[in-house]
Amino acid sequence: MTAELEALQHNHTWSLVPLPLGHKPIGCKWVYKIKYRSDGTIERYKARLVAKRYTQVEGIDYQETFSPTAKLTTLRCLLTVAAARHWFIHQLDVQNVDILQDSGLLGARPDNFPMEQNLKLTPTDGELLHDPTKYRRLVGRLIYLTVTRPDIAYSVRTLSEFMHQPRKPHWDTALRILKYVKGTPGQGLLFPATNNLALKAFCDSDWGGCRATRRSVTGYCVFLGNALISWKSKKQTNVSEYRAMANTCLELTWLRYILQDLKVLQTVPVPLFCDNQAAMYIAANPIFHERTKHIEIDCHIVREKLQAGMISPSYVPTRFLLADVFTKALGKDQFVTLRDKLGLHDIHSPT
Template identity: 50%
Template sequence: MDINNAFLRGDLDEEVYMLLPPGFQTAKPNQVCRLTRSLYGLKQASRQWNAKLTTALSSVGFRQSSADPSLFTKGSADRFITLLVYVDDIIVASSNMALIQELKDMLDAKFKIKDLGVLGYFLGIEAKLNDDGLNLCQRKYALDILSDTGFTECKPAPTPMVPGSNLSQDTGKLLEDPSGYRRMVGRLLYLTATRPDIAYAIHHLSQFVSSPTDMHMVATHRVLRYIKGTLGQGLLYPANSTLTLKAFSDSDWASCPETRRSVTGFCVFLGESLVSWRAKKQATVSKSSTEAEYRALASTACELQWIKFLLQDLLVEVTAPAIIFCDNKSAIAISENSVFHERTKHIEIDCHVVRERVVQGLIKLLPVSSLNQIADGMTKPLATQMFATFVSKLGVQNLHSPAYGGVIEDDK
């Protein structure tokens, strides 16, 4: 659903004055008016609207999640309803349609809503629900990017980055107008909401938005060519899946040629569904590959803790420890054994959250071979065959180009 004129409903706590609008005649010249409610364009308009909506939902029994303030929940068992808010756009989910109707009536009485029906399109994300599960993709958004950049008829590329490539700030000639590069990278960043396969490529390209070169632009065009061949690709959340948490954590040691910092990559699965992923450069330089992997494990453990908090708000119990697969045995040993003092005394204390979570039973570390490390594609550009294997393990599906299922023959 959508709230009509949401920002106009926020109450102002401060004294805000504005000039009279053009055409508004008054008896005295140079008069101003004091606002009692917010207007579009005010800096505090979105905050005041959020406070108004939060108050309205709390008054009817909804509880705001501490892990994600945009999530509201109410009830339990078959009378459970959850609500997700993005400014004035709202998604409601419940197995009880009567609860959804009650919420609609309440919000319409207070704010006047626009009921958009069953979830199909939300913030540029297309949602398709069937017996197999829920499919999320951004095909229309990707088509708009290709159309605006003139890549609608381009030749598709098999991977988003050339295998083995490693761009730096000094490669190529500076662009005369960097605004086009910045706009393109910014739009591609939002595309990673349902496209984990391009997460590393966009993470890498976003490091050069301050002073992009022609080589960086060529690499961005390569991403567009890859998107051209995988337009309908998105995430599939199977209807029948176990509620167990598992994660793959990986790091590429000192991969940045300028800062020598490592890249953290992880993928978190709830059953067979990919629910969280990240490709991010680490904050400090690691002295060894073991330290880089240990820092990646710390980021993964914190993400798993946050996801457990969210699941608790959604009344989902995950009693078994979350399993983290790591391909570095030394990092696992440091996490499980506090004797490695000489190797870890220079590492920040916050990284040792991994060891604490292992002792608490929240996570369990298991080794995995580098060939089966799914998070490998979040830390470096892969060759075509390895990249295809990486994508197949992410649980993505091309809704607009389903797999070939054979020919149905007519018995007659």
Template identity: 55%
Template sequence: MTLPPGFDSKGATKVCKLQKSLYGLKQASRKWFAKFSSTLISHGFIQSKADYSLFTRSQGSSFIALLVYVDDIVIASNDISAVSAFTVFLHSVFSLKDLGPLKYFLGLEVARSDKGIVVSQRKYALDILEDSGVLGAKPVLFPMDPNIKLSRSDGELLSDPSSYRRLVGRLVYLTITRPDLSFSVQMLSQFMDSPRKPHMDDASRVLRYLKSSPGQGIFFPSASDLKLKAFCDSDWAGCPDTRRSVTGFCVFLGDSLVSWKSKKQHTVSPAEAEYRSMAAVTCEITWLLALLRDLQLPHPDAALVFCDSQVAIHIAANPVYHECTKHIELDCHIVREKIDQGIIRTLHVKSAHQLADLMTKALHRPVFQGLLSKMNVLDLFHSS
């Protein structure tokens, strides 16, 4: 920063001592959050250990949950009068602007009705299509061709890789509400250092798929139980360069899809790959259970984990170390620990009904659309 007028003089070597953090400094966000969180805690809120951006307060039958991202705040409660009194208190300490019922937050569009809530990123998706110049392109009905295997060495290097990196980076943020894009974006993200023409062609296909349903999002039904169930899967050495597998899982709270993931593993063993995918979803369920406790939603029953690998289920249930499982790292055996504690219960599901296939491999249209419909993913703007 520069000294204010009147403080500088020729040959002087003075500095300014800041009494408080100024907006725009790299320390400002940390100072703001510390100030905001201490104010909430002094007002009876409890900071979640599962998510430090979540604060909750329970007073009798009144419950308030507050989620903060920098200076954007979302408040949910079963008591409107308590929320009104709390916003008055916040306004007395900070300068706030009440934007009313939640409709748009960090690029997420929220639509609600008596049947439930739909969260999508339609405007963000249309912005990506417009910036990429594909609004006039012919749409496709599934994002990635199952017959194509992307490799790091095939095709000509792009002369300007920055456009590919920017596009994939924007698509990554779009997967917040688009589980149908998770596998495709995960594949495209592996070639950010040296993208080639086939990689850009596949990214263009993802954009053409996005054009077919830019308003697609997740539906959270209002009439649903609050029981956790999960599907986990892995492919079999699908990467042509490293022969490594991809972990995929999706977690439901009742009929609502609340968490999903698609990520390449560090192993090439088929049995270990399936078991690692089960370990990954077990960690996610453990975190979600802690989050549900903070939201005062008890979950006394064991969460159900569906896997189409009998071998992985056997490894998780059998405490005896076999010759073929000695190489599996100890961190993976969290599955067995959580089963013993009654936190999860593993069940077998036929491969034809494995929803996590959407996260581990490219699928043809009938299978892709069928699995997507079971995840309560829909497009409010699609005319049927």
């Protein structure tokens, strides 16, 4: 409790002001929680001081009904611009729990890549875990780790599909990701001081990649100059490559507004690289065919941005498509090649 109070005061969480006439102060209460290790022993005690917001009355104690929060992509975008323009940055460290130790894998042999190539996990194959909470806790921590580790984004997204009923193959795959993390503990994003701050994007789709549902997995990554600021790996309801292009266009549109607020104008169309020539052809073709009616809305989005001069689609072979790492499990050589081109650097490496 003392540590919580000291942290709140150090971060200037509140300001002391006179109580307005006719108003009553909103109370607060302590919330206690015990965090356990994977073997069931107590790891530490946590205490949080929270306001009793349920006693507030709308229109009297507050006006807004939501609290705006910043996206992590916005933070990466801001850090990239700050590094390139040599702005002052103040850092705040947050206490978190080093995952390998809690999972008992400190002595495990590291792996060179996070997931076996072409691995297809299903919700029914393998023995059910006796204690699914350990799987959920581990995957939750890995999801948090993807904030700075895009190289495991596809693998972690795949594992998150089986939270409700995890099985042994899912657990084994999660442990393999940990072994990969063990081999690359200093891996992270680099925001270079020399940067032209020009947007470029890559998108990809793994046609029918999900073995269980036969749905497609789409992915994209966006760079601001040579710094990676945005990425996504997501399963879609259809098998269209245009969904990947449309999602990327929407992300680029939003990023252009953010950069405009930061006085970083994008004066030329954003290069959008894709390995599907048919997708680019239909995006540029004003005539719809019968077989493309199910993706008509997506085509409108992509074509609208193309005609507005916001994007410039270009073909790139699959082996050079950086977004490929967000749509499927790759072999060691291809994975390492694409990972390094994403701009990830290991601070523990002498090079």
